[in-house]
Amino acid sequence: MMTRLIVENLTCRHGLLTAVRDVSFALRAGEVLCVIGANGAGKTTLMNAIAGTHRPVGGRIALDGVDVTAQPAFARVRSGIAMSPEGRRLFADMTVRENLLIAAENGRAGDWTLARVLQAFPQLRPLTDMPAGRLSGGQRQAAAIGRALLTNPVVLLLDEVSLGLSPAAVEGVYQSLAMIKEARTTTMVVVEQDLTRALGFADQVLCMAEGQTELQGMPGHLSREQITDAYFGIHDKELSDV
Amino acid sequence: MFDGVLQALLQGGLLGGYYAIIAAGLSLMVGVVRFINLAHGDMAVLGAMVTITLTEVGGVPVLWSIMIMLPAMALMGWVMHATLFQRAMRGGFLLPILVTIGLGAALQNGMFGLWGSNTRSLGASIGELSWASWILPGGIILGKLPVLIFVTAVVVIGALHLMLKKTKLGRAIRATASDPEAAEMCGVSSRQAHRAAAAIAVTLAALAGVFLAMRGQVTPYSGPAQLIFAFEAVVIGGIGSLGGTLIGGMVLGVSQSLGGLISPQGSLLAGHLVFVSVLIWRLSRDWARDHGGWRASLAISAIKLRRRLTGGAPAPDRAPSSKGAA
Amino acid sequence: MNRHHVIAGISAPDRRLMAAGGLIALGLFALPLFGSALVVDKLTLLMVYIILAVMWNLLAGYAGLVSVGQQAFIGLGGYFVLRLVESGMPPFLAIGLGGFLVLLAAWPLSWLVLRLKPAEFAVAMWVLAETIRSIVMFDPLVQGETGRSLVSLNAIDPDVRRTTIYLMAVVAVVVSLVLSHALLRGRLGGESQAIRDDEEAASSVGVSTLRVKRWIFLISAVGCAIAGTIWLASAITFQPRSAFGINWSIFMLFMVLVGGLGSYLGPVLGALLFFALQEVFGDFGAWYLAGIGVVAILFALFAPRGIMGLIIGKTGQEPLSMRKLLIMREG
Numbered sequence: 092m093m094t095r096l097i098v099e100n101l102t103c104r105h106g107l108l109t110a111v112r113d114v115s116f117a118l119r120a121g122e123v124l125c126v127i128g129a130n131g132a133g134k135t136t137l138m139n140a141i142a143g144t145h146r147p148v149g150g151r152i153a154l155d156g157v158d159v160t161a162q163p164a165f166a167r168v169r170s171g172i173a174m175s176p177e178g179r180r181l182f183a184d185m186t187v188r189e190n191l192l193i194a195a196e197n198g199r200a201g202d203w204t205l206a207r208v209l210q211a212f213p214q215l216r217p218l219t220d221m222p223a224g225r226l227s228g229g230q231r232q233a234a235a236i237g238r239a240l241l242t243n244p245v246v247l248l249l250d251e252v253s254l255g256l257s258p259a260a261v262e263g264v265y266q267s268l269a270m271i272k273e274a275r276t277t278t279m280v281v282v283e284q285d286l287t288r289a290l291g292f293a294d295q296v297l298c299m300a301e302g303q304t305e306l307q308g309m310p311g312h313l314s315r316e317q318i319t320d321a322y323f324g325i326h327d328k329e330l331s332d333v
Numbered sequence: 334m335f336d337g338v339l340q341a342l343l344q345g346g347l348l349g350g351y352y353a354i355i356a357a358g359l360s361l362m363v364g365v366v367r368f369i370n371l372a373h374g375d376m377a378v379l380g381a382m383v384t385i386t387l388t389e390v391g392g393v394p395v396l397w398s399i400m401i402m403l404p405a406m407a408l409m410g411w412v413m414h415a416t417l418f419q420r421a422m423r424g425g426f427l428l429p430i431l432v433t434i435g436l437g438a439a440l441q442n443g444m445f446g447l448w449g450s451n452t453r454s455l456g457a458s459i460g461e462l463s464w465a466s467w468i469l470p471g472g473i474i475l476g477k478l479p480v481l482i483f484v485t486a487v488v489v490i491g492a493l494h495l496m497l498k499k500t501k502l503g504r505a506i507r508a509t510a511s512d513p514e515a516a517e518m519c520g521v522s523s524r525q526a527h528r529a530a531a532a533i534a535v536t537l538a539a540l541a542g543v544f545l546a547m548r549g550q551v552t553p554y555s556g557p558a559q560l561i562f563a564f565e566a567v568v569i570g571g572i573g574s575l576g577g578t579l580i581g582g583m584v585l586g587v588s589q590s591l592g593g594l595i596s597p598q599g600s601l602l603a604g605h606l607v608f609v610s611v612l613i614w615r616l617s618r619d620w621a622r623d624h625g626g627w628r629a630s631l632a633i634s635a636i637k638l639r640r641r642l643t644g645g646a647p648a649p650d651r652a653p654s655s656k657g658a659a
Numbered sequence: 660m661n662r663h664h665v666i667a668g669i670s671a672p673d674r675r676l677m678a679a680g681g682l683i684a685l686g687l688f689a690l691p692l693f694g695s696a697l698v699v700d701k702l703t704l705l706m707v708y709i710i711l712a713v714m715w716n717l718l719a720g721y722a723g724l725v726s727v728g729q730q731a732f733i734g735l736g737g738y739f740v741l742r743l744v745e746s747g748m749p750p751f752l753a754i755g756l757g758g759f760l761v762l763l764a765a766w767p768l769s770w771l772v773l774r775l776k777p778a779e780f781a782v783a784m785w786v787l788a789e790t791i792r793s794i795v796m797f798d799p800l801v802q803g804e805t806g807r808s809l810v811s812l813n814a815i816d817p818d819v820r821r822t823t824i825y826l827m828a829v830v831a832v833v834v835s836l837v838l839s840h841a842l843l844r845g846r847l848g849g850e851s852q853a854i855r856d857d858e859e860a861a862s863s864v865g866v867s868t869l870r871v872k873r874w875i876f877l878i879s880a881v882g883c884a885i886a887g888t889i890w891l892a893s894a895i896t897f898q899p900r901s902a903f904g905i906n907w908s909i910f911m912l913f914m915v916l917v918g919g920l921g922s923y924l925g926p927v928l929g930a931l932l933f934f935a936l937q938e939v940f941g942d943f944g945a946w947y948l949a950g951i952g953v954v955a956i957l958f959a960l961f962a963p964r965g966i967m968g969l970i971i972g973k974t975g976q977e978p979l980s981m982r983k984l985l986i987m988r989e990g
């Protein structure tokens with residue numbers, strides 16, 4: 092099966108600070124990668140670089156064999172990479188329906204329609220005519236993911252899925268995500284702070300510390316201890332040999 | 334006297350329609366692109382000059398001249414944004430100001446070179462419309478042209494509002510205005526949205542220019558004054574709100590025509606003073622808000638003043654309830 | 660909180676430049692002894708341009724305040740002089756006092772405009788210039804658009820008048836250059852530099868951005884007013900439309916942009932170039948002015964740091980740079 096998304100030796104800077112250093116991974120269609128790591132590890136910059144809102148200084152991003160590194164964000168959406176960003180970034184003055192419509196109008200054609208998104212995120216159904224600025228945290232996250240889905244992506248990037256959400260809201264969002272995962276068509280890259288949640292949901296895990304890959308692999312093959320050490324950036328000879 | 338005031342109110346309100354059209358373009362650029370085009374008024378004059386030339390030299394009927402001129406000006410706005418403005422915007426707030434004031438100088442003097450210093454008007458080309466009027470009960474005179482301009486303003490602003498609300502382009506423009514990066518994440522090209530906004534803004538300016546030339550006379554150097562009126566209307570009405578722009582235009586028009594009752598020079602001054610008052614009011618309100626409300630901030634100011642006069646210790650800088658840096 | 664400013668000394672090439680500047684100033688003072696009336700008049704105009712360019716650069720290049728309304732102070736300075744002279748004050752005293760009166764007028768204005776966003780500040784200044792013009796035109800003395808001449812200046816012997824105005828202009832240039840040098844190398848310069856580089860960071864280390872901006876705004880207002888009064892004294896006639904004209908702003912912007920925004924010598928260079936261009940192409944009238952606009956656009960887009968920027972790019976250093984090592988320590 093063809094590799095859907097390739098990220099190769101990606102390096103990103105914020106001024107003098109190198110936020111992402113030499114990160115590489117490859118994902119097949121329908122595969123789910125969870126990116127974990129402490130605050131400031133470079134997860135969001137990595138996501139922004141894949142989405143096209145941050146221009147990397149080195150490395151390559153390819154979608155279905157086509158190099159998209161030079162494409163601006165809006166062109167990547169049309170190629171099939173969409174993101175639900177950190178902070179959700181909904182258009183606060185516009186209604187939920189308008190937020191979703193914009194994505195539908197400017198993205199790719201495909202199976203995801205307004206009706207299907209409302210089916211996947213039933214909590215949005217009564218809110219479509221409300222300004223997005225008045226939604227609760229969980230509703231906002233649902234709308235942001237719905238908005239990304241409506242561009243009909245082949246790669247869906249979800250930054251900080253459960254940040255700031257109540258446990259019930261997290262559960263609701265993951266139920267919807269599980270449905271998407273089951274279909275095995277949409278590749279997902281998910282940034283998740285909750286380790287248990289990440290390990291349960293992911294096919295592959297990438298742990299970052301200080302911009303670098305500390306640990307990478309399938310959740311079943313990694314021990315909890317390895318992961319927590321990598322999470323805090325503890326360098327250990329035994330671990331790096333794994 | 335009363336009739337005079339009533340007449341002035343009516344005429345000023347109708348004049349506001351003209352201001353609203355030219356201000357709507359400026360407001361769109363400020364709201365969506367965060368860009369103040371200091372040559373906006375000169376675009377209006379260019380639109381008028383092109384229309385006058387098509388009509389007088391080319392012999393094209395006025396309405397047709399306008400129909401030809403407007404799309405051409407829209408195209409010019411698009412191209413200008415793609416070539417000049419977009420590049421200028423990369424240099425922060427400084428370069429846009431420098432580039433557009435340079436553009437204004439180039440346009441004014443270029444038009445002077447091409448068309449000479451003579452005042453020009455479309456008045457002669459629109460026949461009786463330029464002077465025809467209705468007489469209302471009480472001897473109030475209602476010019477047909479001002480009514481036409483006002484109705485056009487309401488229609489144009491309404492259409493713009495609907496376009497922004499109901500169309501794909503409109504939603505893309507609003508999304509870009511609210512968060513350009515998030516709009517890009519939805520597949521909207523913020524550059525395209527900006528160019529579209531620039532095209533609409535220049536079209537609105539050009540339309541206003543035509544009305545300016547119908548109502549009276551234009552010279553190549555009429556542009557800066559129009560920019561100032563547009564800016565005043567935008568600030569009075571509240572930046573970024575289309576409905577506010579119409580109200581701002583009418584407030585400006587009414588203050589000018591009431592000022593004109595006092596003295597001929599009073600007209601412009603009254604408009605400027607209303608603008609300055611609104612500005613002072615808005616800045617004081619923000620200042621009070623940042624210092625813990627009117628009551629607290631005034632009380633602190635009074636204490637500070639008293640201490641300063643009596644030579645006591647300085648008062649706290651702000652109310653304890655407020656936070657954040659000054 | 661105490662802050663110590665560690666400032667690098669003046670380099671040898673800069674010392675030589677300053678010495679050369681002093682010699683040029685001496686030469687300019689001596690010029691009326693042998694220069695013709697025409698040369699003196701032209702040089703007076705050049706001095707006015709230099710003052711304006713230096714003042715606009717102080718505002719935009721060091722405080723980040725782009726104004727297209729400095730003509731407010733040029734015109735107001737001229738108007739105050741006219742008023743004072745008409746009320747019986749000796750003309751040359753009035754020229755000095757005019758600047759002070761503009762300072763009094765600019766103070767309350769600074770409260771208003773400095774709180775605006777940068778782009779709004781630019782246009783608001785323009786509107787204020789127009790507002791002040793409308794107010795000035797209410798004075799029957801000005802006679803509306805017609806304007807009025809400084810009749811009492813005509814009573815003075817033309818040669819004496821010309822030379823006096825010229826010498827005042829040279830003094831004003833020297834003062835504005837020396838003063839802005841002292842300011843920029845002192846505390847205000849360091850603070851304004853910090854603000855220009857990063858306003859938020861500057862205010863977080865305790866620089867009062869509003870205070871620095873207000874100082875520079877007021878200095879620039881007075882400078883423009885003095886340039887305006889000298890210009891009025893040599894042109895004799897005060898006309899609201901030209902004294903408060905937007906052309907002043909276009910000229911200032913052109914000189915500073917082409918010379919080199921934010922550099923110390925850039926505006927002087929720009930003023931010289933602008934003066935030369937006007938001498939050569941001024942007869943083309945409107946087309947010349949249109950060309951000025953086009954050149955300003957080209958510089959803004961392709962060489963935003965002006966000729967001085969190109970020189971720095973070539974030689975790697977800026978002559979008489981006000982950029983210095985500024986270290987703020989908390990003690």
